[in-house]
Amino acid sequence: MSQKEEFVRLALAPGANVSALCRRFGIGRTCGHKLIARFRAEGVAGLAERSRRPKSSPRRSPPSLEAAVVS
Numbered sequence: 001m002s003q004k005e006e007f008v009r010l011a012l013a014p015g016a017n018v019s020a021l022c023r024r025f026g027i028g029r030t031c032g033h034k035l036i037a038r039f040r041a042e043g044v045a046g047l048a049e050r051s052r053r054p055k056s057s058p059r060r061s062p063p064s065l066e067a068a069v070v071s
Contacts, residue, residue: 004047007032008039 007025011018011032022032038046061069 011036
């Protein structure tokens with residue numbers, strides 16, 4: 001069992017203190033609540049690592065300009 005799964009399992013137990021669990025696992029409360037919400041929405045799959053790359057970059061240069069700069 002991964003640490004994320006263990007954290008969520010303990011956090012969802014009746015009477016669990018999420019703040020204390022966050023300190024124990026060395027994560028912030030915001031992160032802890034995010035993990036709990038993802039687990040509730042998606043199950044174990046929601047605990048997988050996610051890319052932090054934006055889905056779009058509206059200010060990105062067009063490929064033609066990028067190629068001209070590189071050459």
